[in-house]
Amino acid sequence: MKIQAAVAEAPGADFQMRTLELSEPQPDEVRVQIKAVGLCHTDLGVRDNPVGFLLPAVLGHEGAGIVEAVGASVTKVSPGDRVLISFRSCGVCPNCETGQPAYCRQLLPMNFGGGRMGGGSSFEGEPVSSNFFGQSSFATRALTYERNLVKLPPDVPFSVAAPLACGVQTGAGSVLRALDCAPGSSIVVIGGGTVGLSAVMAAKVRGCDPIILIEPMAERRTLALELGATHVIDPAAGETPPAVRAIAPFGVDFVMDASGVVAAVQAAFFYLATRGVIGLVGVPPGGSQLQLPMDLAITFGMSVRGVIEGDSDPEIFIPELLALHKAGRLPFDRLITTFPFDQINEAIAQQAMGRVVKVVLLMD
Numbered sequence: 001m002k003i004q005a006a007v008a009e010a011p012g013a014d015f016q017m018r019t020l021e022l023s024e025p026q027p028d029e030v031r032v033q034i035k036a037v038g039l040c041h042t043d044l045g046v047r048d049n050p051v052g053f054l055l056p057a058v059l060g061h062e063g064a065g066i067v068e069a070v071g072a073s074v075t076k077v078s079p080g081d082r083v084l085i086s087f088r089s090c091g092v093c094p095n096c097e098t099g100q101p102a103y104c105r106q107l108l109p110m111n112f113g114g115g116r117m118g119g120g121s122s123f124e125g126e127p128v129s130s131n132f133f134g135q136s137s138f139a140t141r142a143l144t145y146e147r148n149l150v151k152l153p154p155d156v157p158f159s160v161a162a163p164l165a166c167g168v169q170t171g172a173g174s175v176l177r178a179l180d181c182a183p184g185s186s187i188v189v190i191g192g193g194t195v196g197l198s199a200v201m202a203a204k205v206r207g208c209d210p211i212i213l214i215e216p217m218a219e220r221r222t223l224a225l226e227l228g229a230t231h232v233i234d235p236a237a238g239e240t241p242p243a244v245r246a247i248a249p250f251g252v253d254f255v256m257d258a259s260g261v262v263a264a265v266q267a268a269f270f271y272l273a274t275r276g277v278i279g280l281v282g283v284p285p286g287g288s289q290l291q292l293p294m295d296l297a298i299t300f301g302m303s304v305r306g307v308i309e310g311d312s313d314p315e316i317f318i319p320e321l322l323a324l325h326k327a328g329r330l331p332f333d334r335l336i337t338t339f340p341f342d343q344i345n346e347a348i349a350q351q352a353m354g355r356v357v358k359v360v361l362l363m364d
């Protein structure tokens with residue numbers, strides 16, 4: 001069927017609104033009418049550095065909408081269901097079977113293969129890559145898969161739900177699942193975008209203290225204090241290790257990096273308490289290298305670990321996040337600014353200038 005899509009044409013270039021022909025659902029596919037989709041840094045990262053993902057492409061991986069058609073083997077959802085579309089996983093590999101689908105053995109081909117697993121784009125006609133995160137939801141319709149989908153309760157607007165699919169889930173999951181910060185533990189969060197601020201909110205849910213955000217933009221530091229940060233540090237104001245140590249003299253138990261800035265993470269080794277853990281969450285430019293101070297790491301029992309999607313199992317974790325939101329304990333809706341879908345390039349410009357934290361595009 002004919003759909004409208006925002007097509008990534010070339011690195012650094014604006015998205016182009018185009019009419020594409022979306023093929024009919026295969027037996028394992030679900031067609032969703034997209035009502036809202038979040039903009040995540042990974043969309044722009046892939047557009048601007050499309051290693052292994054051929055442009056032109058339809059990106060977008062925080063879709064929310066209404067199931068419109070299902071393939072013959074689909075049983076989890078039916079037309080009319082309200083759904084959130086998260087990342088794709090196989091469901092049968094050892095990591096999926098133990099509740100870690102973000103580390104699915106098929107994660108790369110299923111989410112970044114540029115087409116269906118059997119080959120070929122789900123767009124007909126001229127070549128346009130599809131199946132980004134198993135959805136390509138910068139479009140009015142998307143083909144996706146049962147394991148991407150989480151059903152949404154009727155009282156959750158699509159515009160609020162969308163960022164749960166990646167950004168909020170990643171930030172909150174990093175604290176609540178991956179690092180599994182204990183109540184009373186101390187944490188530094190680096191970077192006050194959607195992922196970092198979601199980590200701050202989750203740290204408050206978990207009862208961490210202190211919760212320190214390092215972020216250069218004053219408005220975001222102010223917002224972080226409202227959302228649960230106990231302290232904020234402006235990295236432009238001077239060396240950060242003494243600033244952290246002034247708050248936590250023995251260092252902090254956890255550092256969660258949402259910035260992907262190598263120099264910012266490098267400094268984090270000097271924030272850590274004994275047996276402290278650094279979680280790498282923000283994606284740096286390809287090929288970035290961190291220098292591990294081996295003697296410190298050994299002497300103080302430090303760890304560094306990478307975290308994808310907050311170690312989330314969306315089927316389990318998204319309902320938990322929705323419950324926290326409903327209880328007023330995870331007010332991530334405060335991060336969201338909505339734009340009409342056809343203003344995607346204006347929205348990206350606003351976000352680049354730091355005027356908005358989380359862009360959600362609306363299809364209606």
Ligand SMILES: [Zn+2]
Pocket residue numbers: 089090091092093094095096097101103104105106
């Ligand atoms: Zn798997």
Ligand SMILES: [Zn+2]
Pocket residue numbers: 040041042043061166167
């Ligand atoms: Zn994302």
